[in-house]
Amino acid sequence: MIDYPARIGLASLPTPFKKLEKYVVPNFDGNIWIKHDELTGTEVSGNKVRKLEFSIAHALEENCNTLITCGGIQSNHCRATAVLGAKLGLKVHLILRGQKPEFLQGNLLLDHLAGAQITYLSTNDWGSHTAVAESLREKYAVEGGKAHFIPTGASDEIGIWGYIAAWEELSRNFEENDVDPEYVVIATGSGGTQAGLLVGAQIYRSITKVVAFNVCDDASYFRDKIRADVSLWKQRYNVEFDETDLNILTLEGYMGPAYGEAEDIVFKTIANLAKVEGVFLDPVYTGKAFHGMVSELSLGDRGRLQGAKDIVFIHTGGLFGVFPQHKNFQFV
Ligand SMILES: *Cc1c(COP(=O)(O)O)cnc(C)c1O
Numbered sequence: 001m002i003d004y005p006a007r008i009g010l011a012s013l014p015t016p017f018k019k020l021e022k023y024v025v026p027n028f029d030g031n032i033w034i035k036h037d038e039l040t041g042t043e044v045s046g047n048k049v050r051k052l053e054f055s056i057a058h059a060l061e062e063n064c065n066t067l068i069t070c071g072g073i074q075s076n077h078c079r080a081t082a083v084l085g086a087k088l089g090l091k092v093h094l095i096l097r098g099q100k101p102e103f104l105q106g107n108l109l110l111d112h113l114a115g116a117q118i119t120y121l122s123t124n125d126w127g128s129h130t131a132v133a134e135s136l137r138e139k140y141a142v143e144g145g146k147a148h149f150i151p152t153g154a155s156d157e158i159g160i161w162g163y164i165a166a167w168e169e170l171s172r173n174f175e176e177n178d179v180d181p182e183y184v185v186i187a188t189g190s191g192g193t194q195a196g197l198l199v200g201a202q203i204y205r206s207i208t209k210v211v212a213f214n215v216c217d218d219a220s221y222f223r224d225k226i227r228a229d230v231s232l233w234k235q236r237y238n239v240e241f242d243e244t245d246l247n248i249l250t251l252e253g254y255m256g257p258a259y260g261e262a263e264d265i266v267f268k269t270i271a272n273l274a275k276v277e278g279v280f281l282d283p284v285y286t287g288k289a290f291h292g293m294v295s296e297l298s299l300g301d302r303g304r305l306q307g308a309k310d311i312v313f314i315h316t317g318g319l320f321g322v323f324p325q326h327k328n329f330q331f332v
Contacts, residue, residue: 006057011040011049017173023276028297030309038317046317047193048080050162051154058158059148066140066147068133070095074321077153079107082116093117093136097126106324155192157233163193167200181208181310187289188212188222195226198246211249213289216259219250251304254292260284266291267328282318283325
């Protein structure tokens with residue numbers, strides 16, 4: 001039905017799709033299904049590898065030998081890129097937001113072990129990160145190489161193919177399990193997962209609503225970002241598509257104090273799900289979104305997920321981000 005561009009198989013797919021059997025949400029008697037995208041691989045775990053299947057295929061088509069990308073110090077996307085670079089024999093140069101910490105841990109430790117070059121850029125200077133990327137690209141060109149720049153989270157018109165394809169996989173999961181979910185829930189950060197799912201749902205004429213909990217920025221930011229990326233996608237791949245029709249639902253209110261910082265209730269939710277189901281969320285993305293989802297569900301018809309009987313939570317990974325925040329679990 002759709003023509004996919006070049007793609008390389010990097011993720012372990014399809015990922016499992018399973019119902020939570022024991023976890024109880026007050027006032028909710030429907031089913032919570034988990035799409036286990038934290039199982040796309042051990043070291044490449046999470047949602048980013050689905051997008052990188054397309055972003056890196058594009059870089060290889062362009063004969064690049066180096067990948068440049070950017071993100072927070074504990075970026076899952078940067079870690080996945082660093083690992084995939086090592087697997088494929090590509091150099092990786094990361095631009096990370098913040099100071100070099102005293103100890104390398106979590107994703108940053110893995111970046112280092114996978115041999116990525118790292119440039120740290122302070123939060124104040126972050127506005128210039130694309131300019132820094134451009135000057136690195138020039139530096140690699142002078143040295144006789146060729147670098148491809150992948151934007152934050154691989155959320156651009158190339159990367160969104162990852163979750164358009166994931167929608168196809170999800171619709172098979174729904175069919176096999178004989179469910180017609182009212183909602184698919186995700187955490188949104190750079191918007192590419194949300195954009196891909198929304199496009200996938202529209203292409204396949206699904207009535208399932210894609211609902212995102214933002215972990216940074218706000219609903220209007222994601223509306224504009226997704227419309228812009230989908231419009232570029234349409235132009236680049238010459239598809240007929242009406243992006244003004246997209247039903248972009250971003251539920252605010254669960255970001256907590258800041259990106260990467262969570263309230264106690266999020267750490268409690270993570271510990272509780274781990275204990276009851278053996279499923280591990282993270283405090284930056286999935287913990288906030290899962291907490292948002294169960295909070296809204298327990299409000300019943302007064303909540304923003306009213307009418308849910310079957311609801312799907314896409315577990316987008318993030319486990320390595322738990323370890324740098326171990327101190328926040330000490331009260332649990
Ligand atoms: C990046 C990330 C997200 C958000 O995905 P975007 O496509 O950037 O919006 C969600 N969960 C985890 C664990 C992530 O690493």
